Amino acid sequence: MSGAPHERFEHVLRALGDQVSTPAPIVLIDVVEENIRRMQAFAEAHGKAVRPHVKTHKSVAIGRMQLDAGAIGLTVGTLSEAEIFADAGCDDLMLAYPIWPAGTKAERIRSLAVRTRLTVGVESAAAVDALAAAMSDDAASLGVVVEIDCGARRSGVRPEEAGALAARAREAGLDPRGIFTYPGHGGSVGKPEGAAADQAVALRRAAASLREHGIEPSIVSAGSTPTASRSTDDVITEIRPGEYVFNDHDGVRIGAAEPEQIGLFVATTVISDQGHPHVIVDAGTKALAREGNPDRGYGQVPSYGAHLSLLNEYHGFVALPEGGERPQVGTRIVVVPHHVCPVVNSFEELLVTDRAGSRLERWPVDAQGQLN
Numbered sequence: 583m584s585g586a587p588h589e590r591f592e593h594v595l596r597a598l599g600d601q602v603s604t605p606a607p608i609v610l611i612d613v614v615e616e617n618i619r620r621m622q623a624f625a626e627a628h629g630k631a632v633r634p635h636v637k638t639h640k641s642v643a644i645g646r647m648q649l650d651a652g653a654i655g656l657t658v659g660t661l662s663e664a665e666i667f668a669d670a671g672c673d674d675l676m677l678a679y680p681i682w683p684a685g686t687k688a689e690r691i692r693s694l695a696v697r698t699r700l701t702v703g704v705e706s707a708a709a710v711d712a713l714a715a716a717m718s719d720d721a722a723s724l725g726v727v728v729e730i731d732c733g734a735r736r737s738g739v740r741p742e743e744a745g746a747l748a749a750r751a752r753e754a755g756l757d758p759r760g761i762f763t764y765p766g767h768g769g770s771v772g773k774p775e776g777a778a779a780d781q782a783v784a785l786r787r788a789a790a791s792l793r794e795h796g797i798e799p800s801i802v803s804a805g806s807t808p809t810a811s812r813s814t815d816d817v818i819t820e821i822r823p824g825e826y827v828f829n830d831h832d833g834v835r836i837g838a839a840e841p842e843q844i845g846l847f848v849a850t851t852v853i854s855d856q857g858h859p860h861v862i863v864d865a866g867t868k869a870l871a872r873e874g875n876p877d878r879g880y881g882q883v884p885s886y887g888a889h890l891s892l893l894n895e896y897h898g899f900v901a902l903p904e905g906g907e908r909p910q911v912g913t914r915i916v917v918v919p920h921h922v923c924p925v926v927n928s929f930e931e932l933l934v935t936d937r938a939g940s941r942l943e944r945w946p947v948d949a950q951g952q953l954n
């Protein structure tokens with residue numbers, strides 16, 4: 583087995599043989615363990631806690647690995663994710679999202695907040711009031727963190743507005759625990775450094791704003807895999823990386839990971855070759871989502887120096903370089919996802935092995951499709 587990551591993936595695929603029915607996400611769990619350990623060690627070396635985002639793996643077993651490695655709790659994106667990880671025993675959950683307690687959510691937030699340490703994102707006075715109403719007599723058991731926009735222009739208030747919103751939460755009886763931000767504008771080539779700097783400035787201003795209202799933030803929470811290595815400013819108490827657990831082609835492309843730190847690939851099979859400049863594999867948008875663009879393609883096929891140039895729902899077009907090797911129908915092919923999170927959410931189970939392909943377990947994607 584050679585050291586090049588895609589040759590390692592090919593080796594694993596050969597070793598697993600007919601145990602794998604394609605398309606399937608194959609996880610190299612020893613790579614995942616190293617990714618978890620490395621992030622934890624980095625954070626601890628800088629005095630930061632880690633609260634990994636489960637959106638990448640949606641797996642209770644991998645969430646446990648993160649907690650066992652020293653994570654202080656888990657970050658979730660939806661209430662149903664929170665319920666699944668709470669039921670599995672995680673007792674410190676941050677819903678880093680400006681949740682609106684509509685429908686069944688009001689009662690579910692209340693019941694979750696009284697049985698676990700739950701902290702939810704807020705970024706409007708209306709949501710603060712709605713959450714307080716949902717919690718009724720139990721308002722003090724719901725923690726809130728004010729979401730700050732540090733430049734991504736997604737959700738989040740301006741840093742200077744954070745204190746007033748935290749004070750409103752306190753007046754409504756909720757427990758204002760601090761602030762969080764997601765530097766989403768750091769997710770492309772050359773951008774992580776500037777986004778991390780924006781993040782630190784915004785969090786400093788927001789923390790000061792809370793203090794002006796007499797609230798000491800115990801949580802000052804920063805994102806994300808691309809900015810993690812630069813999220814070392816003193817104001818930050820914790821980081822919330824998600825993708826680092828598996829990594830992907832985009833992470834490598836923007837410098838957030840090394841190729842050998844990719845811990846998940848998709849096993850596919852060539853199912854059609856009609857002599858076009860492409861062959862077709864059995865993974866389309868249903869498996870991979872449409873992550874990429876026409877220039878970069880929608881998934882990498884490194885063993886053939888190729889990429890997926892087009893995806894239909896169940897068909898992936900592997901654009902073959904001129905004069906390159908042409909895989910026959912029936913050949914298994916490694917696809918390295920551009921963005922790993924939607925890939926995981928496409929499947930009911932992860933096929934878990936190691937770099938040598940010496941074992942195979944099937945782990946459920948416990949929170950697959952849990953959006954509300």
Ligand SMILES: Cc1ncc(COP(=O)(O)O)c(C=O)c1O
Nearest residue numbers: 635678764806807822823824825
């Ligand atoms: C609020 C929030 N926190 C943390 C993350 C984790 O970011 P990444 O997957 O880049 O590590 C995300 C990703 O979308 C997010 O939206």
